[in-house]
Amino acid sequence: MNRDATFDLPATPGEWGWASLRTANHLRRRLQYPLLGIAGLLVLWWWGGWAIANNPDTMAFASFAPGPTLTAFWDIVSSGQVWSPIESSLHRVGFGLLYAILIGVPLGVMIGYFNVLRETTHVPFQFLRMISPLAWMPIAVLAFATWDAAIVFLIAIAAVWPITYATAHGVQRIDPMWLKVGNNLGANPYHTLRYIVMPAIAQDVFAGIRLAVGVAWIVLVPAEYLGVTSGLGYAINDARDTLEYDKLAAFVLVIGLIGYMLDAICVRLIRRSSYHAES
Amino acid sequence: MGAAISIDYITHHYPKQTDPTLQDIELTVSPGETIALIGQSGCGKSTLLHMLAGLLIPSEGAVRINGHQVIKPSPRWNMMFQKPSLYPWMTVRRNASLGLIFQGRQEGMNKRVDALLETVGLAEKAEVNVQSLSGGQQQRVALARSLATDPELLLLDEPFSALDAFTKTELQDEVVRLSRDRGITVVFVTHDIEEAVAMADRVVVMGSNPGTLQHQLKVDLPHPRDRTSPGFTELKAELMEFFGATRHPASRPEPTDDTSSSAEAPEADDPAASGSAPARRAIRAA
Ligand SMILES: Nc1ncnc2c1ncn2[C@@H]1O[C@H](COP(=O)(O)OP(=O)(O)O)[C@@H](O)[C@H]1O
Numbered sequence A: 001m002n003r004d005a006t007f008d009l010p011a012t013p014g015e016w017g018w019a020s021l022r023t024a025n026h027l028r029r030r031l032q033y034p035l036l037g038i039a040g041l042l043v044l045w046w047w048g049g050w051a052i053a054n055n056p057d058t059m060a061f062a063s064f065a066p067g068p069t070l071t072a073f074w075d076i077v078s079s080g081q082v083w084s085p086i087e088s089s090l091h092r093v094g095f096g097l098l099y100a101i102l103i104g105v106p107l108g109v110m111i112g113y114f115n116v117l118r119e120t121t122h123v124p125f126q127f128l129r130m131i132s133p134l135a136w137m138p139i140a141v142l143a144f145a146t147w148d149a150a151i152v153f154l155i156a157i158a159a160v161w162p163i164t165y166a167t168a169h170g171v172q173r174i175d176p177m178w179l180k181v182g183n184n185l186g187a188n189p190y191h192t193l194r195y196i197v198m199p200a201i202a203q204d205v206f207a208g209i210r211l212a213v214g215v216a217w218i219v220l221v222p223a224e225y226l227g228v229t230s231g232l233g234y235a236i237n238d239a240r241d242t243l244e245y246d247k248l249a250a251f252v253l254v255i256g257l258i259g260y261m262l263d264a265i266c267v268r269l270i271r272r273s274s275y276h277a278e279s
Numbered sequence B: 001m002g003a004a005i006s007i008d009y010i011t012h013h014y015p016k017q018t019d020p021t022l023q024d025i026e027l028t029v030s031p032g033e034t035i036a037l038i039g040q041s042g043c044g045k046s047t048l049l050h051m052l053a054g055l056l057i058p059s060e061g062a063v064r065i066n067g068h069q070v071i072k073p074s075p076r077w078n079m080m081f082q083k084p085s086l087y088p089w090m091t092v093r094r095n096a097s098l099g100l101i102f103q104g105r106q107e108g109m110n111k112r113v114d115a116l117l118e119t120v121g122l123a124e125k126a127e128v129n130v131q132s133l134s135g136g137q138q139q140r141v142a143l144a145r146s147l148a149t150d151p152e153l154l155l156l157d158e159p160f161s162a163l164d165a166f167t168k169t170e171l172q173d174e175v176v177r178l179s180r181d182r183g184i185t186v187v188f189v190t191h192d193i194e195e196a197v198a199m200a201d202r203v204v205v206m207g208s209n210p211g212t213l214q215h216q217l218k219v220d221l222p223h224p225r226d227r228t229s230p231g232f233t234e235l236k237a238e239l240m241e242f243f244g245a246t247r248h249p250a251s252r253p254e255p256t257d258d259t260s261s262s263a264e265a266p267e268a269d270d271p272a273a274s275g276s277a278p279a280r281r282a283i284r285a286a
C-alpha cells in the first residue's frame, strides 16, 4: 500500500500545496472504481424504480425508487426513529456471534488438532450445517422462554459453522515445527495455546468471524419477522403492514449499510491479526 | 556444568516398520564434551537426537542424562533444528525469551536476554520482528533461545546446513566458544566433515540399515582450530575414509552423489592442495 503521500510532513506553504494535491490524487485513484460501482448500483436502482412506476401492475410500489427512499431515509435518521431497531438488532447479532465464537473457536481448535475428532464429527456437522437455521425456528421458540433468546440461538447456530471450520483449518496449517520447538522449550498446554496456537490461527479465526457475521446478518432479518416487536426485520414488516413502502426501502438501505460496516470492521481485524510482515 | 549422557543399547522400530531404524546404539558422553554424529542420509541421526531430547522414546534401551532416564523434554537439554523455526509474530527478544517465559523465570529476564543477544551479535535487533532477519541471524536467535534457559546439553540437528559458507563458519566457531565457556555438552549432527572436525572433541560415524555406530575418532586439536593446519586436514581425510567405508563398503572412499559433503572430497583426498584459508573459503563460497 502506498502511504507516503499521507504521511509526509510538508514544511513550506508551497510544499503544502503539492502534498495536498498528491493526497487528492491518491484518494482519487483509490476511490474511482468503488465510486463507479456505487454509481452503477444507483443507476440500476433508479431504472428499476422507473420501470415499476411505469407498469400499471406495480405502480403502487413506486416509492421503492431512490427519490422517495432517500427522503424516507433522511426522515428516519433525522427523527431518530432508526436507532432503536438498529440497537435491538445489533444486540441480538452481537450475542449470537459471541456464543458462536465461544463454542466455535474451542471446537475448531479440537477438530483441527485431533484427526479422530475431525473424522467423527465430519458427517454430523456437515449435515447440521446444511440445515437452514430458520428451519430450527419452531423448535427454538418452544425451547426458549423469550423470542429474543430464540433469535440469538438461531444466529448462533448459523454463525458457529464458519467459525469452527475456519479455526480448524488454521490449526491444521500450523507448522508442526512450531509445536515441536515449543514442546522442546518446556511449554505446557496453556503456553502452547496462548503463545503458539492462538497467534498462529488468529487470522483464520477472524476470517471465520467475517463469514459468520455475513451469515448472522442475513439470518437476523427473517428471524425478526416473527414474534418480536423490535429490530430491523420487525421495522420492515411493520412498514409493509402500514403500506409505507418508502420507509420499508429506507430500512433495507439501513440493513445494507450496517452490514457493510460490520464487514469492513472484520476486514480490518483480519488485517491486524495477520503476522505476516507488511511489505 | 555440562550433562553426562549415557545411551544404553538403544534399538528403535518406528511403528509399522519391520527393520529397526537404530540397533544396539551404545555411547557415553562426558560433561562438557562435544560430539559430532555423521552418517549418510536416513541412517537415523535425527532419530537418535530426538531421543536424547526426550521428543521420542526408544522402543528398547534408554537414554540417561546425569543418571536420570530421559522420558520427556526438559529446558535443561535443548534441541536446535536445521530451520530456525522462530515464531514470526514475535520480536527477536520475545523469541529468545520464550524458554524463560515457559519456565516462569520472568524475573531479570530482560537483562538476561539482552546479554545473550549481545553474545550472538543481535543486540540492536532486539525489538524487530524476526521476519526481517537473514537466515544466519535467525539461526542466531534460535541459538540465543536455546541458551536462555542455561541448558546443560545442546542438541543440534544440522543447524547450519542451510547457511552460506561464511555465516556457517562464523556460527560454528561461535557455538564452540559459547559451549566451551559455559561447559555445555554438545551433540550435533552434520553432513559436513569439516564442520565435524572443526567443532567436535569426538566424531562418531554411523552406518545405516540398521543405524549403528561404526567408528569413533578423537579430535585432539586445540581451540580455536586452524582449519588449514596439517593436523586438521589429516583428520578430515581420515574421517572421509571412515565415512566412505560406510557408504560404499570395501571400496575406495569417493563420495560422489547427493547430500554428503562432496565439496570436501578433493581437499580430503589431497591435503597439499589446500592453499591459504581466505582463498579456500572464497572458493567454497563461490
Ligand atoms: N516418524 C517416522 N515414522 C517412520 N519412519 C521414520 C520416521 N522418521 C524417520 N523415519 C525413518 O527412519 C530412518 C531414519 O531417519 P532419520 O533419523 O531422519 O535419518 P537422518 O537424520 O540420519 O537422515 C529413515 O529411514 C526414515 O525414513
Ligand SMILES: [Mg+2]
Pocket (backbone or CB within 6 Å): B045, B046, B047, B157
Ligand atoms: Mg536428519
